[in-house]
Amino acid sequence: MKLIIGNKNYSSWSLRGWLAAKQSGLHFEEITIPLYGEAWDAAKLDMGEIAPSHGRVPVLWDGDAVVWDSLAILEYLGDKVGRDRFWPKADDARAMARSMVAEMHSSFSALRTQCPMNVRRRFDEFELHPQTRADVVRILTLWAEARARFGRGGPFLFGTFCAADVFFAPVVSRFLTYAIPVPGFAVAYMQAVWEHDWLQAWVEAAEAEEWVIEQYEGQMA
Template sequence: MKLIIGNKAYSSWSMRGWLACKQSGLHFEELTVPLFGEDWDDIRTSENFAPSGGKVPILWDGETVIWDSLAIIDWLADKTHRDRFWPKDETARGMARSMAAEMHSSYMALRKQCPMNTRKKYEGLQFSPEVVQDADRILRLWAEARARFGSGGPFLFGTFGAVDIMYAPVVSRFLTYGFQVPGFAQSYMQTILEHEWIETWMESAEDEPWVIERLETPETVKG
């Protein structure tokens, strides 16, 4: 398998696809391409990118191409064992799938106003009501998952799985933009940040030479 991802410092969806591949336990080749650089137009229309319309991540598995992080999770769950990604209990699994889908389709204010940048940390920011609403919703879901299904370990549903993969970039955003979160969320965020794969991703992001200027001073921190 070959996984094509964007800059690790900025690409939240790439992070999800990469973590999914790691969680699968299958061998994969990793190819990082700098997003929006001077060669970006040529890269995103190349043969490797064509099926996705120029989006990352893209997983090539033989002749099969899967783009979109949630689709990659499902593909790898089917190839390996669904228990690697989703809770065994059907009630927990129903909530986990709903949370993953909500992350996939929602929280537009948080995404737009607080783009992922693993190399930055801000303090004392004022967030729009829409961002606060997104963050509150996420924290409520984390709290419910931990309270109802988290007894088997420190992750949202006990053990590391698809939902943690989908929300890992949110942990990064909360850290970058200095969100004030309750104690249980601080503990969960620390658990994610100390996971060996997350640490590897963050270290690689620090070493990247590429900079996307518009993401270095997003709207949230201007003025």
């Protein structure tokens, strides 16, 4: 398998696809294409395999199969290795995890817009827009409910690391970058995600990247 991703410092959806591939336990080759640079434009023109994604990342190649969109990649890999590797086994926990992943996939546009992922940056002070603050409150509410109902088996949202943690990992990065205050339970959860071996490997690689996208480097008004 081959997984095409963008810059590790900036590409939140690439992180989700990459974590899903790691969670699958399957071997894959990682191909990084810097976003918005000459290589990115050339790839969109020259690499016919990514045409179905309209030049978006991540994209998974598996033989003749081409899968784009992080959630589709996760579900495709779940079909290959067994869905229990990604989702809680209990019906009620799995139902909530699926709903949380779907909401993360389709919502929180204010947070995405005002606080783009930037693994390397840290702001001492950051003024959130009201809509962004509402997104943060909703996310914390979801985290609190998942941890209270299903988190007894470990430090992650549903105890053990699962699809929900894959999809909220870039949110953890955003909360750290923009110094967004969170309650104690969320601090503990974020620490568990951030210290996960896979996240640490991603962060180390992001910090070593030389690419800079200026539009994501300044504080968003």
